Amino acid sequence: MIVARTGNEAMAEAMRRINPDVVAAYPITPATEVVQLFSKFVHDGLVTTEFVPAESEHSAISACVGASSAGARVMTSTASQGLALMHEILFIAAGLRLPIVICLVNRSLSSPINIHCDHSDSLASRDSGWIQIFSENTQEAYDSTIIAVKAAEQAGLPAMVTTDGFIISHGMERLELCNDADVPKFLGERKAKVSLLDVENPVTLGALDLQDYFFEHKRQEINAMDNTLPLIENAQKEFGDMFGRYYPVVDSYKMDDAESAILCMGSTGGTGKVAVDRLRTQGKKVGLVRMRVYRPFPKEILVKTFSKVKVVGVLDRSDTVSTLGGHLYNDLRSVLYDAVSRPHLKNYIYGLGGRDISIEDIEQIFSQLMEIAKSGKIDKDIVYYGVRGE
Amino acid sequence: MAKLKDLAAQKEKFVGGHRGCAGCGAAIVARQVLMAAENPVVVGAATGCLEVFSTIYPYSCWNVPFIHNAFENVAATMAGVETAYKALKKKGKVKKDLRFIAFGGDGGTYDIGLQALSGMIERQHRVLYVCYNNEAYMNTGIQRSSATPRGAHTTTSPAGKVIPGKMQLRKNLTEIVIAHEPAYAAQATFGYWNDLVTKVQKALAVDGPSFLNIYAPCRLGWAYAPEKTVKVSKMAVETCIWPLYEYEDGKYRINVRPKEKQPIIEFLNMQGRFGHLFKWSDDIPVKEYQKEVDYIWDRLLKRSEG
Numbered sequence: 001m002i003v004a005r006t007g008n009e010a011m012a013e014a015m016r017r018i019n020p021d022v023v024a025a026y027p028i029t030p031a032t033e034v035v036q037l038f039s040k041f042v043h044d045g046l047v048t049t050e051f052v053p054a055e056s057e058h059s060a061i062s063a064c065v066g067a068s069s070a071g072a073r074v075m076t077s078t079a080s081q082g083l084a085l086m087h088e089i090l091f092i093a094a095g096l097r098l099p100i101v102i103c104l105v106n107r108s109l110s111s112p113i114n115i116h117c118d119h120s121d122s123l124a125s126r127d128s129g130w131i132q133i134f135s136e137n138t139q140e141a142y143d144s145t146i147i148a149v150k151a152a153e154q155a156g157l158p159a160m161v162t163t164d165g166f167i168i169s170h171g172m173e174r175l176e177l178c179n180d181a182d183v184p185k186f187l188g189e190r191k192a193k194v195s196l197l198d199v200e201n202p203v204t205l206g207a208l209d210l211q212d213y214f215f216e217h218k219r220q221e222i223n224a225m226d227n228t229l230p231l232i233e234n235a236q237k238e239f240g241d242m243f244g245r246y247y248p249v250v251d252s253y254k255m256d257d258a259e260s261a262i263l264c265m266g267s268t269g270g271t272g273k274v275a276v277d278r279l280r281t282q283g284k285k286v287g288l289v290r291m292r293v294y295r296p297f298p299k300e301i302l303v304k305t306f307s308k309v310k311v312v313g314v315l316d317r318s319d320t321v322s323t324l325g326g327h328l329y330n331d332l333r334s335v336l337y338d339a340v341s342r343p344h345l346k347n348y349i350y351g352l353g354g355r356d357i358s359i360e361d362i363e364q365i366f367s368q369l370m371e372i373a374k375s376g377k378i379d380k381d382i383v384y385y386g387v388r389g390e
Numbered sequence: 391m392a393k394l395k396d397l398a399a400q401k402e403k404f405v406g407g408h409r410g411c412a413g414c415g416a417a418i419v420a421r422q423v424l425m426a427a428e429n430p431v432v433v434g435a436a437t438g439c440l441e442v443f444s445t446i447y448p449y450s451c452w453n454v455p456f457i458h459n460a461f462e463n464v465a466a467t468m469a470g471v472e473t474a475y476k477a478l479k480k481k482g483k484v485k486k487d488l489r490f491i492a493f494g495g496d497g498g499t500y501d502i503g504l505q506a507l508s509g510m511i512e513r514q515h516r517v518l519y520v521c522y523n524n525e526a527y528m529n530t531g532i533q534r535s536s537a538t539p540r541g542a543h544t545t546t547s548p549a550g551k552v553i554p555g556k557m558q559l560r561k562n563l564t565e566i567v568i569a570h571e572p573a574y575a576a577q578a579t580f581g582y583w584n585d586l587v588t589k590v591q592k593a594l595a596v597d598g599p600s601f602l603n604i605y606a607p608c609r610l611g612w613a614y615a616p617e618k619t620v621k622v623s624k625m626a627v628e629t630c631i632w633p634l635y636e637y638e639d640g641k642y643r644i645n646v647r648p649k650e651k652q653p654i655i656e657f658l659n660m661q662g663r664f665g666h667l668f669k670w671s672d673d674i675p676v677k678e679y680q681k682e683v684d685y686i687w688d689r690l691l692k693r694s695e696g
């Protein structure tokens with residue numbers, strides 16, 4: 001069935017078909033609608049989920065940890081300050097190897113306070129041991145939410161699927177829905193290794209783990225993340241086989257002969273593809289790479305993708321506030337260090353606090369990149385694009 | 391009414407071998423509470439002494455399913471466990487009738503975990519929340535909490551040359567919980583073990599949230615000899631510093647009335663944490679503490695009459 005839906009509606013719809021055992025959540029702009037719509041599904045009897053309207057995001061994710069430890073399939077939704085308030089428990093969820101899924105609507109972090117999109121919230125949580133999947137549009141938000149449940153359960157790690165606040169979350173788009181009955185078939189039932197409700201086989205979870213064992217347990221968690229990329233690829237393939245929509249881990253657009261490329265995440269992928277198309281009609285050898293899966297970081301794929309490219313403009317909708325530029329820029333620089341042939345890199349920090357980025361903006365970035373491709377020289381490696389006074 | 395003989399014959403749900411101090415009150419609380427439970431239970435604990443000394447990997451004292459999440463969120467965590475139970479029971483994936491118990495110290499309950507506790511009760515999760523109240527942050531080394539009484543020495547309210555210990559009165563958490571109208575709430579202490587066991591059984595029987603504030607003397611933080619733990623627990627009741635009462639169906643009931651109410655000095659004298667007060671010419675902290683105890687006891691007497 002094809003419908004028109006916003007990103008938030010799409011994520012709520014995905015949750016409806018997933019029909020988790022437990023959802024515990026708290027309202028926050030711009031993610032409120034996801035929870036609001038889902039609680040309507042609960043009250044209308046469209047799902048069998050037990051809903052916990054928690055008194056804070058901290059308690060919401062804490063209840064998710066409890067419910068997931070009891071063997072339930074568990075989801076929540078939040079944004080920005082909400083994710084920041086969850087921060088402490090994100091690490092615990094990953095350490096306890098609980099496949100909780102968060103529908104995250106990307107919004108800048110205070111201060112200054114702002115309700116619009118940038119990626120600083122999820123990227124501030126990038127080291128928490130969660131799988132992170134970014135969406136380009138409403139359809140991806142919907143599909144990735146379903147894929148994430150499967151991948152998370154197979155990996156034994158929690159996952160967050162993100163949309164760009166307001167740009168996707170409140171933007172109406174074409175959405176192809178999965179058949180109700182097919183999603184449970186695709187996901188199957190969660191088979192938890194241990195459950196707190198198994199009183200015959202009592203387990204102690206969250207034990208104090210000192211110098212003699214902590215490191216081994218942490219290493220297991222790191223191993224799990226190391227092994228997760230193929231599991232995501234597999235879940236994406238199975239999803240494609242069932243629903244006809246196939247997704248890559250890294251979305252490469254017109255990269256085959258590209259000399260200048262941009263790397264980005266989220267809705268900018270869609271905007272950037274239009275800019276690439278326009279420049280291609282002028283015969284420019286440009287392409288775009290969009291990270292769908294940001295954690296685990298698909299390093300081999302990126303090294304290969306950029307092996308023949310002369311210059312990459314890394315578009316970060318976040319900054320590390322560290323003199324080092326954006327998150328993606330730093331990650332890419334790091335993985336390219338050992339590459340036999342590596343492109344020039346230039347970091348464009350853009351769109352903080354929801355500042356719009358247009359097709360023309362990206363065309364302009366490309367024209368700068370094509371200059372670098374020609375001259376082989378970069379005047380400034382980190383620039384703040386579209387900000388007054390630069 | 392529980393019989394000691396029957397309780398003693400049970401398989402231990404909280405076993406020995408833990409690393410609690412000799413004379414640790416919190417360990418007695420955990421053992422007595424679990425002894426009282428008739429249904430299978432799932433337990434959660436906030437970060438704190440109890441969690442630390444009972445679960446040092448690869449050992450565990452818990453012969454029941456146990457989870458520790460973080461410090462401020464045991465109420466929310468157990469609300470989540472209980473919700474999963476409801477969901478999975480509805481789907482026929484869990485057959486047994488289980489009960490859920492959350493343990494938090496006074497730091498994890500009166501202070502950092504108060505919001506999560508409030509939410510758990512308001513949302514009517516069927517969880518018994520047990521606060522093992524030793525009136526300070528003992529796990530981190532005896533810092534003052536909002537449960538610490540007037541005048542007590544702690545490492546962040548030290549008996550100094552100018553300021554003699556904690557200057558503020560205790561928070562009355564039991565009354566804060568009662569204001570939420572839970573299914574059952576009570577104060578207990580293990581010196582009166584039968585009262586405690588009965589209250590746990592009542593709390594686990596009600597179909598809704600319940601709360602027990604269990605006074606748990608800490609020999610290290612309160613500075614008394616380890617063998618005196620139960621005596622200190624009893625004296626808290628005899629001085630009405632820790633009245634044993636319950637709130638059920640909108641009614642207050644005092645469960646233990648001291649034959650002769652002792653002055654609080656009898657309780658304070660047993661413990662090093664109040665030792666500095668008696669060196670002071672001005673015993674304002676003692677007077678203020680006595681006044682608070684009298685006021686709360688008189689109010690309880692009136693409330694329980696109705």
